[in-house]
Amino acid sequence: MISIFDSHTHINSHEFDDDIPDVIDRAKALNVDSMLVLGYDGESADKMVKLINQYPDIYGAVGIHPEDAAKYDDFEDQLRVYMIEPKVKAVGEIGLDYHCDVDHDLQKEIFKKQIKLAHEFHLPISVHNRDAFEDTYDVIKETDGAKYGGIMHSFNGDVQWAQQFLELGMDLSFSGVVTYDNAKKVQEAAKYVPADRMLVETDAPYLTPMPYRNQRNEPGMTRYTVEFLAQLRNENVDQLATQTSQNAKKVLKINE
Numbered sequence: 001m002i003s004i005f006d007s008h009t010h011i012n013s014h015e016f017d018d019d020i021p022d023v024i025d026r027a028k029a030l031n032v033d034s035m036l037v038l039g040y041d042g043e044s045a046d047k048m049v050k051l052i053n054q055y056p057d058i059y060g061a062v063g064i065h066p067e068d069a070a071k072y073d074d075f076e077d078q079l080r081v082y083m084i085e086p087k088v089k090a091v092g093e094i095g096l097d098y099h100c101d102v103d104h105d106l107q108k109e110i111f112k113k114q115i116k117l118a119h120e121f122h123l124p125i126s127v128h129n130r131d132a133f134e135d136t137y138d139v140i141k142e143t144d145g146a147k148y149g150g151i152m153h154s155f156n157g158d159v160q161w162a163q164q165f166l167e168l169g170m171d172l173s174f175s176g177v178v179t180y181d182n183a184k185k186v187q188e189a190a191k192y193v194p195a196d197r198m199l200v201e202t203d204a205p206y207l208t209p210m211p212y213r214n215q216r217n218e219p220g221m222t223r224y225t226v227e228f229l230a231q232l233r234n235e236n237v238d239q240l241a242t243q244t245s246q247n248a249k250k251v252l253k254i255n256e
């Protein structure tokens with residue numbers, strides 16, 4: 001039986017206020033039975049905690065997104081409270097976003113602080129990187145960021161960056177972006193990544209895979225990204241689904 005793990009989703013965001021049970025049912029119907037829900041502020045993190053307590057196959061993560069770096073210091077104590085939850089399995093999403101106008105030094109400082117927090121709790125990191133490959137690489141290298149494992153969320157680099165982040169111990173997670181026509185470099189990277197280092201995700205409600213790109217994304221759509229990747233890599237869909245699911249459980253230390 002196919003089993004798919006959506007390693008990065010935000011069904012705790014307002015886009016899903018009205019239909020979470022339906023979203024989860026539709027995901028199950030497409031064999032997406034497990035997911036990691038990431039909280040990014042107090043409200044979304046509280047909702048994440050509710051979800052992980054309600055559904056056995058939903059796991060959680062929490063972290064301050066680089067866009068909100070200025071809010072980190074006020075939130076750090078609260079973050080520690082979430083980290084104690086047994087089903088919180090990662091710190092994230094954290095990282096660098098040079099597309100937004102938040103000061104780069106501040107972003108780097110908060111990224112490092114949250115890596116330290118992850119290490120304190122022996123948790124892997126889920127990393128967001130936009131237009132900041134070099135600095136993201138440098139920070140992870142300098143801090144041994146992947147000491148307890150790590151995931152490059154919605155990996156959008158080329159083969160060379162794939163190789164470099166793999167060498168740092170980071171696993172690479174592919175979202176609907178890989179299915180886009182203009183994502184040839186990402187597709188090359190997705191062909192290159194060893195099967196045991198690859199994860200899949202939606203980043204719902206964003207980054208909907210083809211051919212549903214104009215719709216709201218939701219965890220079930222991970223299925224289409226897996227199907228695309230299997231075809232791209234000339235692999236069996238069931239096998240790739242199972243392998244990526246096992247990889248997610250391994251890095252998130254989920255024991256069944």
Ligand SMILES: [Zn+2]
Nearest residue numbers: 008038093203
């Ligand atoms: Zn995200």
